[in-house]
Amino acid sequence: MKTIKLAIAGLGRIGKIHLKNLCRNFPEVDVVGVMDVLDESKNIADEFNVNYFVKTIHELIALPDLDGIVICSPTDTHADYVEKAAKAGKHIFCEKPLDLSLDRVQEITAIVEQAGVGLMLGFNRRFDPEFKKVRELVVNGSIGEPQIVKITSRDPGPPPVEYVKVSGGIFLDMTIHDFDMARYISGKQVKEVYAKGAVMVDPEIGKAGDIDTASIILTFEDDTMAIIDNCRRAVYGYDQRLEVFGSKGMAQAENNFPDNHKLYTESGVSGALPLHFFLERYAASYNQEMKEFIDALVSGGKMPVDGNDGLMSIAIGLAAKKSVKENRPVRISEII
Numbered sequence: 001m002k003t004i005k006l007a008i009a010g011l012g013r014i015g016k017i018h019l020k021n022l023c024r025n026f027p028e029v030d031v032v033g034v035m036d037v038l039d040e041s042k043n044i045a046d047e048f049n050v051n052y053f054v055k056t057i058h059e060l061i062a063l064p065d066l067d068g069i070v071i072c073s074p075t076d077t078h079a080d081y082v083e084k085a086a087k088a089g090k091h092i093f094c095e096k097p098l099d100l101s102l103d104r105v106q107e108i109t110a111i112v113e114q115a116g117v118g119l120m121l122g123f124n125r126r127f128d129p130e131f132k133k134v135r136e137l138v139v140n141g142s143i144g145e146p147q148i149v150k151i152t153s154r155d156p157g158p159p160p161v162e163y164v165k166v167s168g169g170i171f172l173d174m175t176i177h178d179f180d181m182a183r184y185i186s187g188k189q190v191k192e193v194y195a196k197g198a199v200m201v202d203p204e205i206g207k208a209g210d211i212d213t214a215s216i217i218l219t220f221e222d223d224t225m226a227i228i229d230n231c232r233r234a235v236y237g238y239d240q241r242l243e244v245f246g247s248k249g250m251a252q253a254e255n256n257f258p259d260n261h262k263l264y265t266e267s268g269v270s271g272a273l274p275l276h277f278f279l280e281r282y283a284a285s286y287n288q289e290m291k292e293f294i295d296a297l298v299s300g301g302k303m304p305v306d307g308n309d310g311l312m313s314i315a316i317g318l319a320a321k322k323s324v325k326e327n328r329p330v331r332i333s334e335i336i
């Protein structure tokens with residue numbers, strides 16, 4: 001089998017996860033190079049015996065015989081790196097979001113298409129075993145006709161305000177995963193978004209122009225709905241639940257816990273808190289999304305999450321922002 005040569009841009013929280021998975025779990029892959037602006041990141045590259053550590057995207061893309069690039073750098077670099085990689089004929093895996101501007105996302109998805117390279121978006125939750133099972137139950141008709149999707153997505157704590165300022169806001173940074181999940185789990189397109197938001201966790205987030213708590217109703221083209229609730233802080237940890245209610249029943253995915261023990265005493269019943277945050281909760285999904293990216297590279301088949309999925313999640317996010325601002329439901333056709 002041909003070795004697939006990949007390179008990674010950005011070795012922060014998510015870049016390290018992909019580097020570790022690619023090096024440890026995929027013998028058919030050779031991570032030939034990594035790029036980061038920080039000198040310290042070279043130590044991580046050395047730990048995994050990566051041959052080249054470079055500091056610019058040009059050097060990374062120019063590495064010999066490279067098949068593809070995995071983009072894990074900050075959000076404001078994604079569009080530029082996708083464009084450069086596509087024009088150099090490299091396949092691309094890119095973390096969400098593609099960009100904060102819809103025009104720019106449309107521009108780069110067109111460039112990718114023209115270049116004839118694959119582009120996969122890092123909507124890892126689609127590859128989570130629990131959510132995949134719920135999707136399977138929806139597809140095989142176990143719950144009949146889906147009527148309501150419910151997604152609860154709450155972080156254990158807010159990110160630093162400096163991060164909030166450049167993140168694109170809660171809808172494009174955090175809820176974007178839920179918008180994609182709503183589309184994936186239902187297999188339907190969203191036609192309207194009605195969102196309400198508030199600052200209930202940290203006034204500094206409000207001063208930075210964002211909200212930290214939100215409720216959103218998405219209406220699909222057939223008038224069925226998804227209801228999403230978000231908060232930047234849940235005191236009991238990472239709260240990630242999903243439910244699809246249909247004409248013949250309901251399918252649910254509950255939180256995942258480090259263990260299932262329950263302590264029963266005269267004062268009550270207690271157990272472990274949910275897995276703390278995304279690196280723990282979604283560990284399996286990060287590995288599986290890389291597997292499916294590599295499978296698509298080997299087979300030359302369609303990427304499981306493509307540029308259009310990236311585009312639609314951003315359009316829904318922008319509609320949600322507009323909905324909060326104007327206090328009214330916003331149709332996707334007003335955005336895209």
Ligand SMILES: NC(=O)c1ccc[n+]([C@@H]2O[C@H](COP(=O)([O-])OP(=O)(O)OC[C@H]3O[C@@H](n4cnc5c(N)ncnc54)[C@H](O)[C@@H]3O)[C@@H](O)[C@H]2O)c1
Pocket residue numbers: 009010011012013014015035036037038041072073074075077095096097122123124278
């Ligand atoms: N899919 C997910 O679950 C998930 C989770 C977290 C983050 N993300 C996304 O991944 C991206 C990175 O997030 P993170 O949490 O790993 O951030 P991070 O801050 O932990 O890491 C970013 C890394 O990129 C490096 N960097 C900075 N400027 C760079 C540049 N111009 N070129 C290359 N590297 C550069 C930094 O030095 C750092 O090592 C963001 O776009 C974020 O939205 C996705």
